[in-house]
Amino acid sequence: MRTKDKKGKGxxxxxxxxxxxxxxIAYYLLPIASKAQCAMxxxxxxxxxxxxxAEAINDGIVYLMIIPYILVAAAAYAIxxxxxxxxxx
Incomplete structure (x- = not known):
């Protein structure tokens, strides 16, 4: 049985x-930040x-991309x- 609030919606x-x-809101705000970074x-x-x-920036992008994957893999292994x-x- 669903509980109802005062307006009738569950x-x-x-x-x-x-x-x-x-x-x-997040969908409309995220492209603003990404366009600014690309211009820089x-x-x-x-x-x-x-x-x-250019090569240094590409290496930095790869470095920043790999770190979250390593952290998630370590957390999954610990769990x-x-x-x-x-x-x-």
């Missing part, structure tokens, strides 16, 4: 509408002819070890 429906509002990188790379700075470890060991 609590689950109210939570979904809140999620939709938060997602919509493009300006920094356009000023140099050698390409050393796996805790959940499936034998109680006698």
């Amino acid at each position: 609590k689950r429906e109210k939570g979904k509408s809140l999620q939709l509002v938060v997602f919509t 990188c493009r300006a920094a790379l356009a000023s140099e002819e050698g390409g050393v700075k 796996y070890k805790i959940k499936y470890s034998k109680k006698g060991d």
Whole structure:
């Protein structure tokens, strides 16, 4: 049996509408930040002819991309070890 609030909507429906509002706001705000960063990188790379700075920026992007994957993998491994470890060991 669903519980109803004063307006007649269920609590689950109210939570979904809140999620939709938060997602919509985040969707419209994220492209602003990403465009600003791309313009900064493009300006920094356009000023140099050698390409050393471009290679350094690419290495930095790869470094920043790998770190979250390593952290998630370490957390998943720790959870796996805790959940499936034998109680006698």
